[in-house]
Amino acid sequence: MLEIRERNLDHSAMIDSKKHWDNIAKPIGSLGVFEDLIIKIAGIQGSKNVDIGKKAVVIMCSDNGVVKENVTQTDSSVTAIVTENFAKGIASINQMAAAAGAKVIPVDIGINRDLTVPGIMNRKISYGTGNIAKEAAMTMEQVLKAVETGMEIVKDLKDEGYKIIGTGEMGIGNTTTSSAVASVLLNLPVREVTGKGAGLSEVGLKNKIRVIEEAIRFNRPDPGKPLEVLAKLGGYDIAGMVGLYLGGLEHSIPVVIDGVISSVAALLAARINREAVNYMIPSHMSKEPASIKIMEELGLTPVVYGNLALGEGTGAALLFPLLDMVLKVYHFNSTFENINVKAYERFDTK
Numbered sequence: 001m002l003e004i005r006e007r008n009l010d011h012s013a014m015i016d017s018k019k020h021w022d023n024i025a026k027p028i029g030s031l032g033v034f035e036d037l038i039i040k041i042a043g044i045q046g047s048k049n050v051d052i053g054k055k056a057v058v059i060m061c062s063d064n065g066v067v068k069e070n071v072t073q074t075d076s077s078v079t080a081i082v083t084e085n086f087a088k089g090i091a092s093i094n095q096m097a098a099a100a101g102a103k104v105i106p107v108d109i110g111i112n113r114d115l116t117v118p119g120i121m122n123r124k125i126s127y128g129t130g131n132i133a134k135e136a137a138m139t140m141e142q143v144l145k146a147v148e149t150g151m152e153i154v155k156d157l158k159d160e161g162y163k164i165i166g167t168g169e170m171g172i173g174n175t176t177t178s179s180a181v182a183s184v185l186l187n188l189p190v191r192e193v194t195g196k197g198a199g200l201s202e203v204g205l206k207n208k209i210r211v212i213e214e215a216i217r218f219n220r221p222d223p224g225k226p227l228e229v230l231a232k233l234g235g236y237d238i239a240g241m242v243g244l245y246l247g248g249l250e251h252s253i254p255v256v257i258d259g260v261i262s263s264v265a266a267l268l269a270a271r272i273n274r275e276a277v278n279y280m281i282p283s284h285m286s287k288e289p290a291s292i293k294i295m296e297e298l299g300l301t302p303v304v305y306g307n308l309a310l311g312e313g314t315g316a317a318l319l320f321p322l323l324d325m326v327l328k329v330y331h332f333n334s335t336f337e338n339i340n341v342k343a344y345e346r347f348d349t350k
Contacts, residue, residue: 002147002272007252009043009278017042017050025334028346033301034326037281044254044279045163050327052254055102055320056157057093057166057313059086060150060240061120062110063128064173065137069211071176073199076128079172080111086170086312087119093168093312100320102166104313107153109146110171110236123149129235132180132215136232143231143239150243151250158251164281166256166320167244167265168313169237175288178264180212180233182290184223185267186297190216193290195260197309226271234268241265246272248279256281256316257300259308260288267294284308284315 017039022028029035041050061083067076085091086106089098097104107121112128125145129137138146157165175197182193190212196205219232230239242265248255249269257266257280269276277298284304285291295302303322308315 002144002246004246004273005250007249009040010046011043013045013047014039014043016048020048021330022346023335023337024329025336025339026329031326031329033303034322037303037323038326038330040278040281041164041254044252046252050330052164052320052323052327054162055100055164055166056162057097057102057104057168057317058153058157058244059093059104059106059168059170059313060109060237061106061170062108062236062240063112064171064177064235065129065131066133066176066211066215067173068131069133069207071204071208071211072172072197074172076112076172079170080113080115082170083108083111083120084115084117087117091312092310093314093317096314096317100317102317102320106170107240109149109240121153125149125236132177132219132233133211134218136219137177137234138231138236138239140227140231142236143227143234146236146239147243147246150240151247154244154247154251154253154255158253162253164254164256164320165244165248166283166313166316167241167258167262168316169241169258169261169311171235171237174235174237174261176208176212177233177235178238178261179290180215181229181238181264181268182294183212184216184221184229184233185226185271186290186293187223188293193293195288226268230268237261238265238268242269242272245269245276245280249273249276253279254281255279256283256319258283258313258316259286259311260291260294261311262316263291263294266298270298281319283319286315
């Protein structure tokens with residue numbers, strides 16, 4: 001069993017943060033959901049003096065056996081190639097994270113070959129997963145190890161002074177595994193939660209839906225047992241991100257959700273422990289059809305609607321500079337008091 005030491009949000013810090021927002025010389029609530037996000041981070045960090053100066057994007061990288069079912073444009077060799085590019089600093093996430101002042105941390109949690117490029121964190125559990133159309137993706141022992149790996153990484157990063165963590169993933173075939181998990185957890189037909197991923201034809205999408213339906217029929221996961229659903233239909237990348245979210249809960253650090261695969265991991269974490277949602281920060285609404293349904297269930301509001309579909313943690317990185325800009329207002333703007341202007345009054349009851 002997973003052992004998670006729960007922490008409660010610091011509501012006193014959240015009240016202080018809200019009062020601070022209300023005293024800043026601008027209309028009350030005029031930065032909208034961004035004010036709510038800063039208040040939430042204050043509750044996570046236990047102080048109105050919110051600090052997200054040291055940032056990381058942790059990318060869980062692994063291979064998925066379901067690629068054998070022709071559900072992707074590319075073969076699984078791309079997973080290793082792109083993971084090595086993360087370590088070399090030449091992938092899309094590297095450029096975006098650099099602009100946002102965040103460190104990129106690629107993690108080999110289940111790639112189907114050994115990697116030798118420096119800069120990749122080796123936490124390999126096995127060389128890829130099983131083909132979910134014909135077998136379970138992972139054993140329960142493997143799932144627990146992957147989740148615990150994510151939690152350990154959060155602890156280590158917090159010990160190193162990181163204040164906020166973005167989630168990312170790389171694994172050819174993982175829109176198939178994540179759609180399978182989403183279908184079961186949301187109790188929705190596969191076609192309603194499955195998109196074209198990195199780019200499939202209409203014929204390819206129909207095959208992908210058929211394969212997922214076959215996988216669910218074969219594995220018969222119990223929707224009430226999230227770890228079982230993860231073991232039968234998921235992947236190491238998803239399981240590792242589940243661990244990142246649960247680690248956020250255990251170690252009081254905000255963890256940013258990226259796209260649909262990251263969102264599926266967030267949903268799994270919430271089903272394991274609902275309190276984990278209090279430590280999740282949404283970034284963007286993915287173009288994949290499951291995204292909006294997952295966000296609605298989690299009760300979270302993404303702030304970027306850009307039709308993104310890149311993955312790698314790019315949506316999480318995109319949020320970082322937006323939060324930094326809002327924090328400039330929060331920490332350095334003038335207040336009503338120091339400009340001798342009567343403060344706005346708050347008339348809502350929230």
